[in-house]
Amino acid sequence: MKLYDAMAPNPRRVRIFMAEKGIELPIEHLELMEGQSRKPEFMAKNSLGETPVLELDDGRYLTESIAICRYLEHLYPEPTLFGKTAEEQAFVEMWTRRMEQLIMGPFGAFGIHSFEFFADKIEQVPAYAETQMRLIPKRWAWLDTEISDGRPFIAGDAFSVADITGAATLMIASFISYEIPADLKHVSAWANRI
């Protein structure tokens, strides 16, 4: 297998996942700012021109961060990051999706609708980017209430792929110098723990 990686939040989710399990794979690093993920050679691997991509041993290309992580979980089960029992797995998936859509989502939407890098890739709507920035503190406040039951990690007692999506979001937040509102004690404690 081989991972096509880049300095961006989604490939970072896979790299954190691999680091937690001690997985070492051949890695090819793409420079997104130099357009390496949009070259025909890479587009043949992922027609979306996006990272990460995992090249499987049979030559097929697997995309989408969480699909890659779940496949790696199958190959390298320890430590469990998608939950052990069916119920744990259900709540890890629920929280991974909530973290993606509600917490990471507005940061991502803000970025692709305001960063120069995306100007030639999508139809940017600056007014939409502004709504996303206004949404972010509300979403952190929602998360703060949700985890106010004292659980140490997003989906419960165990660190999981839901926390990894949170960690990737903190990476974006840091990149744009966004600080979690200090009065959100539970989220701030979780971020420090991560």
Added chain:
Amino acid sequence: MKLYDAMAPNPRRVRIFMAEKGIELPIEHLELMEGQSRKPEFMAKNSLGETPVLELDDGRYLTESIAICRYLEHLYPEPTLFGKTAEEQAFVEMWTRRMEQLIMGPFGAFGIHSFEFFADKIEQVPAYAETQMRLIPKRWAWLDTEISDGRPFIAGDAFSVADITGAATLMIASFISYEIPADLKHVSAWANRI
């Protein structure tokens, strides 16, 4: 267990999933247009005020359509809808996510940024809704090329939860009288098959 259902694309994904497996559960139907999912009693089950929600036998509430479907897959394995081998499961997840984000996503974004129903729920940006409507035919064209290898279903030879997300998207398309461009032969054949 008990399913909280409504007439909307996401709960519809769970209902199709259950129908494919012949699963029968107690169902409580919520009238979204009457605000039933925003009442305190339901918000206590899902703080997002969204359907579907699966009440588990231990009294906990599981949200997010695909988390619910995957949990039901564990309880009712046949017929398999998330893939059998680890590789099949990986590509079903990859395609479920691509269908959600790239195909269902723009329809959903168009809807929540233009329908009166969402006017008091989110900060609507009509210009953003318009970009999403322009994106839709491009995304169907992309999908057409991706499935032009002759495979009958989105993720390969077997009908899967990725096709169910596609079916829910066709439900939205029908609701807004959007027709798949007739020159997209592979997507049209797939839609007829579904």
